[in-house]
Amino acid sequence: MTIKLVTFDALHTLLTPRRPIYVQYSEVFAPFLGVLSPDSLKLSFKTSLKQVQKNKPVYQGNAGAQGWWSEVIKRTAIGAGAHPQAVADSLHEIVPKLMERFSSREGYKLFDDALPILWQLRDMNIRTALISNADARMRT
Numbered sequence: 251m252t253i254k255l256v257t258f259d260a261l262h263t264l265l266t267p268r269r270p271i272y273v274q275y276s277e278v279f280a281p282f283l284g285v286l287s288p289d290s291l292k293l294s295f296k297t298s299l300k301q302v303q304k305n306k307p308v309y310q311g312n313a314g315a316q317g318w319w320s321e322v323i324k325r326t327a328i329g330a331g332a333h334p335q336a337v338a339d340s341l342h343e344i345v346p347k348l349m350e351r352f353s354s355r356e357g358y359k360l361f362d363d364a365l366p367i368l369w370q371l372r373d374m375n376i377r378t379a380l381i382s383n384a385d386a387r388m389r390t
Contacts, residue, residue, distance in 0.1 A: 253376055260382040264364040268357060271295060275326060278347045282340035283332040294329030298322050315385035320345045353387040 258264050267274065272291040279286055302322045309315040323345055327337045337344075351357040371378050382388050 255377045255379060256371055257379045257381050260380055260384060260388055263361075264380070265358045265360050268355075268359045274351060274357060275323070275348065278344055278351065279327055279332065282344055283327055283336050286327070286330040286332060290330040291326065295322075295326045298325035298329055301325065309385050315387065316345060316349055318385075319349060323348055349387070353390050 270292070272288060272295050275295060276286060276288060276291055279291075299322055302318065302325065306318060306321070309318045320341060324337055324341055327344075328334050368378055380388070
């Protein structure tokens with residue numbers, strides 16, 4: 251039996267957040283919303299993500315991924331104790347900052363062994379593919 255293709259999921263297989271997601275959210279939120287408790291942000295992000303995934307399981311509609319993540323970000327901030335009006339007033343600045351961060355090396359890093367494994371598979375003439383339920387930013 252010859253292996254012709256190896257597929258990888260992106261998150262936590264090839265790459266991982268550079269720092270915990272709630273820490274990165276805290277860094278972006280702070281100038282607009284003040285300092286929010288890391289424990290509250292951690293719990294609120296997890297809860298918000300699950301709620302939005304349940305209510306809107308895909309990045310659908312005109313708002314696409316940015317609209318979907320905007321809802322997660324808004325719920326995370328409010329759930330962690332931010333004043334709802336402050337969130338509403340600053341969401342148009344917060345969302346693009348977080349979207350950009352998590353589209354780049356600022357938000358994510360490759361595992362040390364990711365590229366060597368991919369190169370080794372290429373040298374063995376084994377094709378690779380990335381499969382992910384992430385939005386289109388994963389391509390960048």
